[in-house]
Amino acid sequence: MAILSQLAFISIVGLFSYLIVKRIQKIRSNIRFGRKNEIFPDPERWKNLFLLAFGQKKMFKKPIPAFLHLLIYVGFLLINLEVLEILLDGFFGTHRVFAPWLPGSYAWAISFFEILAVLVIVACLAFLFRRNIVKVQRFTRPEMKGWPALDANLILVIELTLMVAILCMNAADQLLQVQGHYVSTGKFLVSSLLIPLFEGFTPTQLMLLERAAWWFHLVGILAFALYVTYSKHLHIFMAFPNTYYGRLSMKGKMENMPEVTHEVMLMLGLPVEGNKNPPAEGFRFGAKDVGDLSRKNLMDAYACTECGRCTASCPANLTGKKLSPRKVMMDTRDRMEELGMGIVEGKTLLGDYVTHEEVNACTSCNACVEACPVSINPLDIIVQMRRYIAMEESGSPAAWNAMFQNVETNFAPWKFPSQDRFSWAENIK
């Protein structure tokens, strides 16, 4: 029986590990659709990773959700120590393998995890309340209808259920300890309060309950880990590389296009020898599809957990325009996933997912970039689509085309004769 259980355990862990590894490889290859970024190492990157991802610095711009989020985050990190015990028990066919090694302190450790579990439950309930009862505005925007809203609720419900399973498991375990069936560990702080619920149970029923909760927790965690890779919840991993690879330059700086520099220097009759960046054959100026974006842009899309702080701070979105930076990130991810499944023909990011109207509404104010807790840059994607519209489609709004013409002929965006440029200096007293 024990051997069967161990075999089942190893098969389940093996199967999920295989599926998760496959999925990680898929995500990696999807990100590699993008152009290679040149990213140089810098101590600042570790600082960003530590402060923004590990320390959640930007989350605290909104203290209440930041606090609730912190509870789940700390719970997730620390309760995984208990999962380690579950894994070892499952593998070796033991029961509470750590207990003999920590005489006296084991019950305290489990009690501490139980308190965390309760805090996670409280935070999940509060988040469900905010999403479904209070209906916080940024969670009810048009791009959140359907799957994104369901995804968010599923995550919260799964986390909640996993925590309840742990508490039930521990409560049953303690009853079995008292009855002498399981090794005695001492009282667990929270689950001991649940004991009255199970007092009428026979030892067999209790064992069944304890084992069921144990398996549920194990399979639940593995299934959740796999689910996360398909979900917005992937931010729990992607936040770390994403903050590390985030831009270090001033937010106002837009990336230079060296391929354009080559062409322009030729046009201006400037020497181009040594310029290592002539545009490759078939080079596309700007971004029409995800393959034209950079790998960091695509990593951004996987790091987005759709919190909507970007959209809530976007001046265009706030005043009723169609642009939503969060939608741009969600669209980028959806298109990338589609491309990863081999759906190549017919569709592109610009046009089928993001419209010209959305792209044209951006004021490049960087509010979205500033708002993102995990260093996502929607503006960079928007600008690259504008470049495609302007340089490949010649499809910029008419007023912009007129502005371009003014800059070319009068060297100012307005139609003033350039010889009048210095007339402001006359008669200053």
Next chain:
Amino acid sequence: MAEIHIPTVAELASRGESPDILFWVGCAGSFDERYKRVTQAFVKILDKVAMNYAVLGTEETCTGDPARRAGNEFLFQMQALSNIQVLNGYGIKKIVTACPHCFNTIKNEYPDLGGTYEVVHHSELLQQLINEGRVTLKGGGEFSGRKITYHDSCYLGRANDVYEAPRRVLEALDAELVEMKRSRANGLCCGAGGAQMFKEAEPGQKEINVERAEEALSTGANTIAVGCPFCMTMLADGIKNKEREADVDVLDLAELIAESEGL
């Protein structure tokens, strides 16, 4: 009063001299009727402190900022590379400008194309002049008790982390500085950035500049201080939209200093 002479770099070069600092006027500062007054106020201050500065005059052209933000990278780089040739040709080392868009582009984007200069926004230079005692504000006077709110322009604030200099300048005026709810890194755009200045807004429920003007008015300030030509236009229009132009002024930092100095 004698007419102020505005030195050009070419004029200095013909005498074998060069300016310590180039004042990059920008297109709005050169052509926009309203912003020309800011340019004039700023040169009056520079003249008063006997700064060794010069302008490019008719040799200056658009930095290319609106072209780049609208996606026309070719046109941006045409402008940038031409300007860099002129600036490098004159051996310019330091630049001041009253336009955050010019400031951002020259400071952050020209280095990739071979133009590396020390670039400061005029609020930073004004703060420095005040700190050095070269601009001495009388205090008391007409500004005491006047409520001023400062609008962070995106390209100065979030884009370049310049939040304090404009505020220090306003504090030196001995005015009451009141903050809007969305300020500093959380400041709300005036609606003109990203080349929106040069086209109509996309369809929506409200104009961004009206949203921001409402926020500025809600502080009870009777002066809205700005440091950007586009923000000035947008907020002035927003104030007009709320029919408050009679009692609320939209003024640049340089104008406030010049006014306080009696220039």
